[in-house]
Amino acid sequence: MSAALADSWRTGATKELERQKRGARAGRLDRGVRSRYGTGSDDPPRASVREQLEPHLRGLHAHCYRMLGSVQDAEDAVQETLLNAWRGLDRFEGRSSLRSWLYSIATNVCLRMIERRPARVLPIDYGPPMDPHSPLGPPLVESTWIDPYPDSRLGLGEGLAEPQARYEQREAVELAFIAALQHLPARQRAVLILRDVLGFSGAEVAEALATSAVSVYSLLQRARATLDDRLPARSQQATLRSLGDERLSAIVNRYVEAWARNDVDALVEMLTETATLAMPPTAGWLRGRDAIAVFLGAAAFHGTPSWRLLACSANGQPAMGIYLLDGSSYRPYGVTVLTLQGDQIEEIDTFFDPSSPRAVRSPAPGMSKLTSGRASRPRCACRPSRRRRTRRRRLSRGGRRRALPGGRCPRCARTG
Numbered sequence: 318m319s320a321a322l323a324d325s326w327r328t329g330a331t332k333e334l335e336r337q338k339r340g341a342r343a344g345r346l347d348r349g350v351r352s353r354y355g356t357g358s359d360d361p362p363r364a365s366v367r368e369q370l371e372p373h374l375r376g377l378h379a380h381c382y383r384m385l386g387s388v389q390d391a392e393d394a395v396q397e398t399l400l401n402a403w404r405g406l407d408r409f410e411g412r413s414s415l416r417s418w419l420y421s422i423a424t425n426v427c428l429r430m431i432e433r434r435p436a437r438v439l440p441i442d443y444g445p446p447m448d449p450h451s452p453l454g455p456p457l458v459e460s461t462w463i464d465p466y467p468d469s470r471l472g473l474g475e476g477l478a479e480p481q482a483r484y485e486q487r488e489a490v491e492l493a494f495i496a497a498l499q500h501l502p503a504r505q506r507a508v509l510i511l512r513d514v515l516g517f518s519g520a521e522v523a524e525a526l527a528t529s530a531v532s533v534y535s536l537l538q539r540a541r542a543t544l545d546d547r548l549p550a551r552s553q554q555a556t557l558r559s560l561g562d563e564r565l566s567a568i569v570n571r572y573v574e575a576w577a578r579n580d581v582d583a584l585v586e587m588l589t590e591t592a593t594l595a596m597p598p599t600a601g602w603l604r605g606r607d608a609i610a611v612f613l614g615a616a617a618f619h620g621t622p623s624w625r626l627l628a629c630s631a632n633g634q635p636a637m638g639i640y641l642l643d644g645s646s647y648r649p650y651g652v653t654v655l656t657l658q659g660d661q662i663e664e665i666d667t668f669f670d671p672s673s674p675r676a677v678r679s680p681a682p683g684m685s686k687l688t689s690g691r692a693s694r695p696r697c698a699c700r701p702s703r704r705r706r707t708r709r710r711r712l713s714r715g716g717r718r719r720a721l722p723g724g725r726c727p728r729c730a731r732t733g
Contacts, residue, residue, distance in 0.1 A: 370399065373416060376478075376515075377423050378470060379490060383510050384427035386437035386463040386499050388470075394430060398423040413524065417517060421525035424507050436499040437463045439492070439666065440595040440602040447601035449611040456598035456669070463499065463597075465652050465668050466490050468630040479516025487633035488552045489514040492654055492666060495632070497547040505540035508533055513541070553634050556657050568660060569635050573626045579618040585610045587662050594665045609665075626653070627674070638674030639667070649674040 377398060381391035401422050409418055438461065447454075478486050488494060489510075498506050504526065511522045512533070523530045557565060568587070575583035585606050594609045595602040603609050623642035629652075630636055636654045640647035652673040656664035 369415060370402070370419070373419050375470065377419060379466075379486075380420060380423055380510065380515065381427055382464075382466055383489060383495060383498055383514065384424070384506060385430060386495055387460075388464045388466060390430060394423060394426050397426045401426065413521065417521050417525070420511065420515060420517070421521075424511065424525055428503050428507060431503045434460060437461065438499060439463055439496050440597055440600050441593055442496060442500075443600050446593075446604045446608070449603055449608040450615065451601075453596065453599045453601050453616070457600055458598075461598070462668075463492070463495055465492075465631040465636065465654050465666075465673060466495075468633060477516065478514065481512075481518065482516035483513035485552070485554055486514075488554045490632050491553045491634060492632050492656065492664075493547075493549055493553075497544050500547060501540050501543055505536045505543070508536040509540040509544065512537055553656060556659070557634075560657070560660060564660060565635065568657070568662075569628050569637070569655075572655070572662070573628060573637060576624045576626050579622070579624070581610055581613050581618060584613065589658050589661045589663050592661075592663055592665070594667070596667050596669060598669060623647075640674065 374395065378391050378395050381394035381398075382388060385391055385394060398419065402419060405422070409415075413421075440462075443461070477484075484494070498510070501509065507526060508522055511517045511525060512519065517525070519530045519533050523533045526533070560568070571583070571587060574580075575587070588606045588609060590606060591604065592606060592609060593602060593604050594612070603612055625640045625642075625647050626637040627640070628635070629638055631652060631654050634654050634656060636652055638652055639650040641650045642648075649671040651667055651669040651671070653665060653667045655662055656666070
């Protein structure tokens with residue numbers, strides 16, 4: 318080989334190597350993105366990046382919620398994570414998986430947020446129980462309390478996230494688990510979630526937190542000891558599996574019907590002797606069946622209010638959206654999350670927030686009319702779809718047909 322030919326070959330090989338390195342750094346989210354979409358731009362196509370990130374979004378949101386205890390804070394953390402990931406594409410060299418890289422960014426975003434605010438808690442961890450004869454105190458600032466997490470946002474499967482994980486995915490969003498996590502120092506919390514919930518290896522956790530494997534092991538041991546002391550002996554997932562769908566549905570229906578009838582005695586019968594009732598954003602909470610009975614009779618059911626509860630699910634536990642009659646319509650009031658012990662209720666956490674029912678709403682069949690505060694008239698099967706009606710109105714300029722008396726269809730005069 319001549320010297321000129323050798324120099325030419327080396328120059329071409331060097332350029333090709335540099336091109337491959339640039340492609341690996343900027344387009345590692347999709348190994349074939351450069352060859353598939355061309356190399357005229359230094360940035361990988363946004364559509365391809367979105368496709369790569371989409372499967373991780375719900376898991377990232379649940380991870381940030383575990384770290385922060387707040388749905389809104391978790392949303393902010395996920396947005397910052399995605400922004401940092403997009404800006405850092407050039408630094409992603411593919412030595413770790415995309416999943417590991419994203420969770421590393423999200424964890425560090427959460428750690429910075431934790432530095433700027435106090436840990437969130439439930440009222441039972443905030444102070445002593447209140448006198449059941451006393452009125453509820455004023456609500457405290459929103460950033461004090463743990464939020465309920467809507468199961469509709471989880472998108473999590475059953476069982477473990479990875480074989481190395483210690484806790485089930487749904488178990489790791491139960492209220493007791495989230496409350497226990499908030500008592501851990503931030504880095505212990507991060508290590509435990511990454512290792513025992515998400516199933517990352519010790520080396521991956523060490524790389525995410527820029528520390529050593531020995532330090533990770535030490536933090537993990539201390540975090541596990543604290544969590545074992547604070548968590549109940551049996552998770553809610555294990556309790557729900559032992560009850561089965563039919564018995565669980567019966568418990569929820571009894572609770573809903575008791576509230577609809579303002580029946581204090583029926584509610585108290587469902588409670589354990591040591592049951593608790595907490596009502597964030599107020600700091601007040603109650604312990605014991607007798608105390609809860611006194612409070613419900615004097616406050617919640619005083620003056621014969623009309624309550625309606627819609628069964629849903631939050632934090633992997635049975636829950637209800639609460640609606641209170643206001644004039645002629647039911648208005649959102651809050652969300653109740655139940656913690657069960659066998660077939661009895663051990664904890665009632667009622668979050669007074671009108672926006673909460675809409676966030677966690679999954680109404681039981683036939684009760685969806687209550688969620689908007691007014692009953693919606695069902696559409697008759699003979700009526701055209703909304704798109705066809707709109708087009709027909711635009712063509713005829715005749716406006717919308719008025720309903721006949723009694724809610725009858727103006728087309729066929731049938732009811733409904």
